[in-house]
Amino acid sequence: MSNLTKSIVWILIKRNYKFWTCLSIVLFIIMLALLGPYSTPYKPNDVVTPRLPPQSSHPFGTDNLGYDVFSASVYGLRVSLMVGFVAAVVATTVGVTLGLIAGLKGGIVDSIIDSITNILIAIPTVFIMIIVGTFYVTGAGAGTARELLNMIFIGTTIGLLMWHWTARAVRSQVIALKTSDYVAVSILSGNSSFKVLIKDILPNIASYILLVFVIQLANGLATSVTLEFLGIKASEWSLFARVMQWLQMGALIAHVWWAWLIPGALIVMLIASLYIIVLALDEVFNPRLRRI
Amino acid sequence: MPLATYIFKRLIIYLIVFVVAVTIIWALIRFAPGDPALTSVLRAMIAPGVRYTPEQIEVFKQRAIEMLGLNLPLHEQYILFWRKLLIGDLGWSTYFTAPVTQKLNEIIVYDIILITPATITSWFLGNWLGSLAARKKVLDKVLIPIIYVLTATPYFLLGLLMAYIFGVVYGIFKPVITSTDIKMLFTNPSLDALVNFLKAYTLPFLSLVLVAMGGWASGMRTLMIYELESNYARYMESIGLSDRLIASYAFRYAINPQITGLGIQLGTVIIGGLALSGIFNYPGAGITLIYAINYRDVFLIQGIAIYYTLMVILANFIIDLVYILVDPRLRLGLVGV
Numbered sequence: 001m002s003n004l005t006k007s008i009v010w011i012l013i014k015r016n017y018k019f020w021t022c023l024s025i026v027l028f029i030i031m032l033a034l035l036g037p038y039s040t041p042y043k044p045n046d047v048v049t050p051r052l053p054p055q056s057s058h059p060f061g062t063d064n065l066g067y068d069v070f071s072a073s074v075y076g077l078r079v080s081l082m083v084g085f086v087a088a089v090v091a092t093t094v095g096v097t098l099g100l101i102a103g104l105k106g107g108i109v110d111s112i113i114d115s116i117t118n119i120l121i122a123i124p125t126v127f128i129m130i131i132v133g134t135f136y137v138t139g140a141g142a143g144t145a146r147e148l149l150n151m152i153f154i155g156t157t158i159g160l161l162m163w164h165w166t167a168r169a170v171r172s173q174v175i176a177l178k179t180s181d182y183v184a185v186s187i188l189s190g191n192s193s194f195k196v197l198i199k200d201i202l203p204n205i206a207s208y209i210l211l212v213f214v215i216q217l218a219n220g221l222a223t224s225v226t227l228e229f230l231g232i233k234a235s236e237w238s239l240f241a242r243v244m245q246w247l248q249m250g251a252l253i254a255h256v257w258w259a260w261l262i263p264g265a266l267i268v269m270l271i272a273s274l275y276i277i278v279l280a281l282d283e284v285f286n287p288r289l290r291r292i
Numbered sequence: 293m294p295l296a297t298y299i300f301k302r303l304i305i306y307l308i309v310f311v312v313a314v315t316i317i318w319a320l321i322r323f324a325p326g327d328p329a330l331t332s333v334l335r336a337m338i339a340p341g342v343r344y345t346p347e348q349i350e351v352f353k354q355r356a357i358e359m360l361g362l363n364l365p366l367h368e369q370y371i372l373f374w375r376k377l378l379i380g381d382l383g384w385s386t387y388f389t390a391p392v393t394q395k396l397n398e399i400i401v402y403d404i405i406l407i408t409p410a411t412i413t414s415w416f417l418g419n420w421l422g423s424l425a426a427r428k429k430v431l432d433k434v435l436i437p438i439i440y441v442l443t444a445t446p447y448f449l450l451g452l453l454m455a456y457i458f459g460v461v462y463g464i465f466k467p468v469i470t471s472t473d474i475k476m477l478f479t480n481p482s483l484d485a486l487v488n489f490l491k492a493y494t495l496p497f498l499s500l501v502l503v504a505m506g507g508w509a510s511g512m513r514t515l516m517i518y519e520l521e522s523n524y525a526r527y528m529e530s531i532g533l534s535d536r537l538i539a540s541y542a543f544r545y546a547i548n549p550q551i552t553g554l555g556i557q558l559g560t561v562i563i564g565g566l567a568l569s570g571i572f573n574y575p576g577a578g579i580t581l582i583y584a585i586n587y588r589d590v591f592l593i594q595g596i597a598i599y600y601t602l603m604v605i606l607a608n609f610i611i612d613l614v615y616i617l618v619d620p621r622l623r624l625g626l627v628g629v
Binding site for chain 1: 313316445452579
């Protein structure tokens, strides 16, 4: 990227209020997950008086079973964020690598990756996640190594089933760049294909990969909370692991709305902010959408 | 490529996809730690509350192993699995204490009743809203945040919100559905049954439509913006054609990826529908799946996975056929895809 493009990007980002609002929401929720557990005296499995509305000692109230919703939310956010983050990292790593190979090499490697992609698109992969989550994951206590392992395991499973979005996106970008003049010049001047990849192609699709990573993060989060609700959880206090229990105890009828609405609003705000960040960055990086 | 060859080729591809998907499901369950299939069969054989000697347990275990064919070589186990699948034997559900196929045949009808109309409605509504947002700047400003928040909402959360607001606070609809609410309309149709059906059906239907709509609208908005900035649209504009006419041309181009997108998004919609119907206790596979996961009912989970995989693949094939109708290049055999 030349200096001129860099400064244009910076000017556009600086005045994009959507970007800054959403970035602060995302950072706020991440801070909540990181620091929240230190600010509450309750552990997520401490039972206190049930069905207390939000008040000073319980900022988010307590739920049907008597758990403090604030501590359940911050500990739960840690689990869900971790699973979503691992999923996005795995999907991006695998997707970018395979997308680059498919785009550069073409031929039989490309067709193999393409067939895997088509299969992953045509089947409901979530059932694979459910089978893996039910039979390959065992329960764990808070903060144990087992809990961390479960998060990484579920995250990796989700990531391995959604890398094809990244791979497809990267592949099409690489194919477009491969035929451009400056790459031809670089190849003609004797650079190895690895050097062409690192010096000429990667820097030009870096911003694009960033966008796809953020989208994958949002998708990974959405998938992980839906799985939690269905009963595939990395930990006993995953953010929405108790929703089904509350429903069976009549939490809706008992008007205990804060127990699900507050963590729900947090996760929706987080995912929506990630989507809007992508939208804002797209307006900045994509010359066709720039409004100068 | 002639049309028939194209359709035949798609059929073969989907057949391969189905075989691969079922093989993955089989392998994941076969090689799961602790052998859940064996445990499940043993649980079905052993009467609760009766104390057995270790030798008796061993006898049961041997019988279960023989029943499942676990003593056979691996490739024969795989063939046995397919042979059973093709005659519709998906094993025994410990949760229902009934054969899986028999139960799922009942359940899946309810899901089709809910998911198919909801998906189609949300697709049309979303595309219409998205193309409108791309053309009208004022509407765009209002719609973007709504669309993005809707897309970002996991289905089950919107379901909870709807159930609480319209089911509990205002009490217009039923927050918790029983299977008779839905069944009555078909077994014993009357005005009362219809009212009951609508009271139960509206909320899951609306939630499913609302969340899915967000995705279609945001996709359509982006596609339309690109089309409206393309050269042909600029040309039409410069010779003074109306915005409406230009938009109708752009729409024809923009709708194609949305049709293929329908097939791609189906997996997400389905799992959303499952989670959502879990909230409302809708008598479909959603609530069944949640119980199956809790009870580690291996054959039931496997059954639901295979049924839904088959449904999604069939739906993909139907979408391919629709695509042929919509895209004249394919219909006339002008391009080989």
